[in-house]
Amino acid sequence: MTRTETPPEHRALRLPGRTVLRSGALSVTMHRRSAAVCVLLLVALLGAVTAALCLGDTYITFADTIATLTGTTGYDRTIEVLRLPRTVLAVAAGGALGIAGALIQSVARNPLASPDIIGVTAGAGLAATFALTAGLSYALLAPAALTGGLAAAAIVLMVAARGSLSAPRFVLAGVAVAVLLKSGTQILLLAADAIDAQRAQIWLIGTLAGRGWTEAGFLGVFLLLALPFLVWAQRALDTTDLDDPTATGIGVRVTGRRLGLAVLGVVLASAAVSQVGAVEFVALAAPQIARRLARTSRPPLLASALTGAILLVLADWLGRTAFGDYQMPAGVLTAALGGAYLIYLLLTKGTRNEKSTPGRRPRLGLRGRAGRLRDL
Amino acid sequence: MGTTEIPAEPQRVVVLDTDKIDTALSLGVTPVGAARASETELPTYLGDLSGVAVVGTTAEPDLEAIEALEPDLILGSKFRQEAFYDELNAIAPTVFTEQVGVTWKENFLLDGDALGKGEEAKQLLADYETRAAEFGTSLGDALATEVSLVRFMPDQIRFYGPDSFSGIVLGDTGLARPELQQLNGAEDRRFGEVSAEELDTVGGDVIFYCAYGTDGEAMLADYTGGELWQSIPAVQDGKAHQVDDEVWMTGIGVTAAGMILDDLEQYLAV
Numbered sequence: 001m002t003r004t005e006t007p008p009e010h011r012a013l014r015l016p017g018r019t020v021l022r023s024g025a026l027s028v029t030m031h032r033r034s035a036a037v038c039v040l041l042l043v044a045l046l047g048a049v050t051a052a053l054c055l056g057d058t059y060i061t062f063a064d065t066i067a068t069l070t071g072t073t074g075y076d077r078t079i080e081v082l083r084l085p086r087t088v089l090a091v092a093a094g095g096a097l098g099i100a101g102a103l104i105q106s107v108a109r110n111p112l113a114s115p116d117i118i119g120v121t122a123g124a125g126l127a128a129t130f131a132l133t134a135g136l137s138y139a140l141l142a143p144a145a146l147t148g149g150l151a152a153a154a155i156v157l158m159v160a161a162r163g164s165l166s167a168p169r170f171v172l173a174g175v176a177v178a179v180l181l182k183s184g185t186q187i188l189l190l191a192a193d194a195i196d197a198q199r200a201q202i203w204l205i206g207t208l209a210g211r212g213w214t215e216a217g218f219l220g221v222f223l224l225l226a227l228p229f230l231v232w233a234q235r236a237l238d239t240t241d242l243d244d245p246t247a248t249g250i251g252v253r254v255t256g257r258r259l260g261l262a263v264l265g266v267v268l269a270s271a272a273v274s275q276v277g278a279v280e281f282v283a284l285a286a287p288q289i290a291r292r293l294a295r296t297s298r299p300p301l302l303a304s305a306l307t308g309a310i311l312l313v314l315a316d317w318l319g320r321t322a323f324g325d326y327q328m329p330a331g332v333l334t335a336a337l338g339g340a341y342l343i344y345l346l347l348t349k350g351t352r353n354e355k356s357t358p359g360r361r362p363r364l365g366l367r368g369r370a371g372r373l374r375d376l
Numbered sequence: 377m378g379t380t381e382i383p384a385e386p387q388r389v390v391v392l393d394t395d396k397i398d399t400a401l402s403l404g405v406t407p408v409g410a411a412r413a414s415e416t417e418l419p420t421y422l423g424d425l426s427g428v429a430v431v432g433t434t435a436e437p438d439l440e441a442i443e444a445l446e447p448d449l450i451l452g453s454k455f456r457q458e459a460f461y462d463e464l465n466a467i468a469p470t471v472f473t474e475q476v477g478v479t480w481k482e483n484f485l486l487d488g489d490a491l492g493k494g495e496e497a498k499q500l501l502a503d504y505e506t507r508a509a510e511f512g513t514s515l516g517d518a519l520a521t522e523v524s525l526v527r528f529m530p531d532q533i534r535f536y537g538p539d540s541f542s543g544i545v546l547g548d549t550g551l552a553r554p555e556l557q558q559l560n561g562a563e564d565r566r567f568g569e570v571s572a573e574e575l576d577t578v579g580g581d582v583i584f585y586c587a588y589g590t591d592g593e594a595m596l597a598d599y600t601g602g603e604l605w606q607s608i609p610a611v612q613d614g615k616a617h618q619v620d621d622e623v624w625m626t627g628i629g630v631t632a633a634g635m636i637l638d639d640l641e642q643y644l645a646v
Contacts, residue, residue: 057440081466082439138458193564194529195456195476198414198435209436210459320440327436 034294034303041290041306045091048310052087052317053079085212089275090312090330092219093208094282096272098290098308099230101283102299103265106237107258108174109167114284115149115269118174121280122181123152124273125204129185132200133192141203142215142274149270152181157262161255170262206279206331208316215275222271229264234301236261279315279331282308285338292345311338382469385492386449390442390468393434395476396451397422398629399484402500403493409445411437415530415589419622421635443467451487477566478539480628500630504637505548511637512550518644522552524580524610527625528599530591532569535578539565541628542584545636551644554579575604582644583610586621617643 019030053065060068060075068079101114108118115121127148131141159173160166185204189197236257269283286308287299293307294300315333322328390409391397400407401422409431412418418425429445432438434456442450447468454472457464464470471490473483481501488497512519523546525536536543537559543566546553556579559565570578587596596618599605610616623635 057438057444077466078440078443081463082443194531199456202435207436209439210457210463212462320438325430325432325438325441327432327438329436 031294031296031300034296034300037290037294037300038302038306041293041303041310045306045310045313048313048317049087049091052090052313053083055317056083056321081212085216086208086316087313088213089211089216089219090208090316091309092216092223093272093276093279094286094309094312095305096219096223096268096308097279097283097312098286098304098306099301100265100269100272101285101308102287102290102301102304103233103237103261104269104283105287106298107167107262107265108171110171111288112284113171113174114281114287115266115273116278116280116284117178118171118266119152119156119177119181120149120266120269121273121278122178122185123155124149124270125278126152126181126185126188128203128274128277129188129192129200132203133188133196135196142218145277146270146274149273150267152177153263153266153270157259157266161259202329203277204331205329206273206277206334207319207329208276208312209320209327209329211276219271219275222268226264226268229260230301233261233264237298237301276312277329277331279312279334281335281338282311285334285342286311288342289338289345380465380469380471382471382490383448383492386490388445388447389449389451389491390431390445390447392431392437392450392452392457392464393476394419394626395453395480395483395628396487397425397428398627398631399487399497400451400491402484402629402631403488403491403496405491405493408447409442413626415591416622416626419627421620421622421627422631437464439463439467449490451490477541477628478544480541480544484630497630504630504633507634508545508548508637509550511641512548515549515551515644519550520552521582521644522554522580523644524554524557524578524583525624526570526578526583526585527567527621528585528587528592528596530589530595533572533575533595533599534567535570536567536625537562537565540567541632542624542636545633546640549637549640551640572599573604575599575602576608578608580610581615583608583616584619584624584639584643585616586619586624588621588625592621615643 019032021030054060058078067073068075105111105113124145128145131144156174156177160170287304290303290307291299294303311334315330319328319330319333389407391400391407392411394413397410407428409429411431411434414433431441450464450468450470452472453476454474485497488494525542527534535557537557538547587593619639623632
């Protein structure tokens, strides 16, 4: 694909902040800032992965790490058994959660809508808690969680779809189902033997400890299969920002499209959560962080995936290195890291943006978000 | 969990559950590393363990710390560390026992074999059982004494049944248990919960009680100071004794079992 001079007759169609890439009959509009942000996020992700591989109880230099990955050194076990598998899993799960959050938030047109809020995580959590406290085989844990997450999502979508799957209805149905499922989990935890309850609680927080290639492989295949749908989603998302009459007016089948995007989101979230546990906040924070960095009107998919991956890799790495002999589950730190960074962005970027564009309708800042929330 | 080749005489052993610290030290093997229970530190009843590195908690072992110790044998529980088996076994030959508590004697013999001290383990266990039975015989009529086991935990109060570690030790002596604590007909006969309002129903002519962790200690102080506890006949008779939780509950080994017998001799001998 090459970028060519825009022919004069097309100048009127030029979109601000976007570059149109053309190759023959094909053309793709690219948001320039999004693309730059993606490159930066990718660099940041590589940095986080490098830290996770090099730094731990044993310090392994960057050169030795590369040598271990490509050949044999004395660090094979440390890198290839203890550090690499869970880091790759963190990239895959964090990425899947970031995309899932971006899709669900776009459909719900609500930054609070994420798999953790709308029942997917709660459904997986209830099923996993049952599996762990009822003494089911360990091999059944992930399938049970996957089923639980998908079942919860199906209930939410069924409830919300009565009445065109409107954004507020989707969120309310999700919150209601999530609360019900969480109370079920609490009952199981209280009734369970303390040791079982402790194992379930670690799962509910979410951890990558003791997990690796099997889980990463499962998620990798899952993401690969989802790829064609994600390409479709990237285009379909552009219409989710429109209000329903406008979208219908330009010929979009609103409900079907929204349902498709929502299903893709919850399936990805269920898959990720079934492998790493109910890691909270990645799916909520990653898309919002990505959106503020890219300054787009809705969460950009690729940047959300990269942000989610960075969050989970950092959380896992800090959890296993920063607290002495205590292994902090990643889920504790995703909330701390993501929450702190999101607050920082809300306090700085939002206001600066509003100040810098006087007279224009703020698309990214606090007022814009408040406007959306009023839709509820 | 598969088979594993273990060295004949392991020198650097890492233990990932509380019962295995007791097992290793009972057999004269000081582990290089041990996981601690989440609410407590390494046990103190086994003497000075300052040379033993703490490698995380039993539920969340610190794999890199274990690797850094360069162990030649890892002992753990499938029940607690199943998710970590592949990583652990890549570090050193790993032997898991299935359950905790109920099968403590079988676990002790299996771990003894893994440590290359199977014969010593058999002998120690036989010695303990002989001592428990002889102590029971020495009590004569006192065997009719009902012994009650109560444990204060951070979020509940439990009594312990015949399939718990200390319940099994009491069983080996032949001492009687209160009706409630026999857990007859229950599927899980390790322990049951007693509500704080019914604390006076725990029963028993003699009560041994203990607390898990500092939060449990706070519970214990609260409730044993209360009227309900003070109204229990055994308490009024001065026959309620606080004992060491590490020995009676989390110890789970032949040394801890011997120390329970010490306590019984001290408080019950006729």
